[in-house]
Amino acid sequence: MEKLVFQNGVKKDQLLSAVNDDHGGVIVELKEPMDTTVFQNMLKASLSKWKLQGKKGVWIKVPIELVNLVETAVKEGFWYHHAEPHYLMLVYWIPETENTIPANASHRVGIGAIVLNEKRELLVVQENSGRLKGTAVWKIPTGIVEEGEDIFEGAIREVKEETGIDTQFLEVLAFRQTHKALFGKSDLFFICMMHPLSFDIQKQDLEIEAAQWMPLEEYAAQPFVQKHGIFKYTKDLCLVKAERDYPGFTPVPITSFFDGSTSFLYFNKDGLDQESSAIHL
């Protein structure tokens, strides 16, 4: 019969519930309130067992309600992997070798929307806040793609929110990668070509000072837009798209072999279709 050892009223060899991950590690999801001493003893006993089993990474997901257990885990050698508003993910690496724990998300994703109407007018805004506040610079609507949102959806939503204009997404014309942005993370910004489906502007008051349809030449003639980095290229792309067909990347739905889920591949569809047909003739 198993010999039970009690200390502070806790069976010393009581273990944390864990499931295996796909990489030789284990994942613990704490759910019930627990005394810190009980947790410490269970964690020590569990770590001993996982070491004997040759486990690698150990993950502990702690809901914010159980914040009292975080300090205990850190004292046992765990460190932070990532956090979301309602939980903290702690991690520990058992082997002597360098850890191969994957990094968390590294990029934010933003969009800028070129919405050109048939009168060669561009949908432009002036912002209430940020670095262009008070400069009277007219710019294209921009925004951040939300978690779980597709780039084309984010672009349609942001244009609607800022200006009230409904649009159809056509193509990604260019994208920019920058580093050391908000919270030290990187940023991917996609310049999107959109076709307007409505024309009456209803501007959002919170972020937008003014919004209008502006003749493309007037937009392009702004000194700020003439000179600088992404503003200059955005102006060039607007002019090109008003003239003829600079080829961008179109979103096409594809199905995952592994789980049947649908996602979108953005590429030069006309380029590939023409070339593919030519090759297979």
Place this chain on the structure above:
Amino acid sequence: MEKLVFQNGVKKDQLLSAVNDDHGGVIVELKEPMDTTVFQNMLKASLSKWKLQGKKGVWIKVPIELVNLVETAVKEGFWYHHAEPHYLMLVYWIPETENTIPANASHRVGIGAIVLNEKRELLVVQENSGRLKGTAVWKIPTGIVEEGEDIFEGAIREVKEETGIDTQFLEVLAFRQTHKALFGKSDLFFICMMHPLSFDIQKQDLEIEAAQWMPLEEYAAQPFVQKHGIFKYTKDLCLVKAERDYPGFTPVPITSFFDGSTSFLYFNKDGLDQESSAIHL
């Protein structure tokens, strides 16, 4: 003269050091060890003052060494914003209005590298782990772009690490966005065209089972590659690039107006150059 109130040996109106952010909020960086009671009193007094001042978001950055203070902040109503291995960022919203606190990074960024040599051979690998382990499927080298790394740098590094081959980056041919990947985050995967600068394969043993130069037709004839989503499109893109010039997006350095930093804009350079010249004539 100011009236001082002491409780538990702490001056009750002692305040946390904070700096203003650009959006009407304040940022506190905890650096020195502190008793939890001292911290609690300082935090309560500071929150009262910030409320009177009409501050909005309150950020507290807690290094992992000061983990003992986390529970106290959560009890005062703070929640998690994000975490990195060595710190946790807590946040609180003072006004009655809905909070406009920006989300943390939402995407991981990966690359797949098409490396074609002049004999119409493609650089391909078989992986040691993951979902294609043991399937004998030959695939292009893939990997995750590191924090702060440019997409083209990541592609060059991954090809070198997995196969020992030096490459020059040419273009992004396509990209895919997926959701609910690792830790529930989204994923952007860029298919990159590379020109080989060396030919002797030195495969990495940790992740790669086998690596070789494979005739393009042999690669394309694999049943797995014929059928499925991104694998099929990658095969089509390889064939197109071997035949003629499907236009992709080329990275071009641009300079930020705001801070003079350099980043890269990826776009159809030939398309824009031709069109721009035409327009400006």
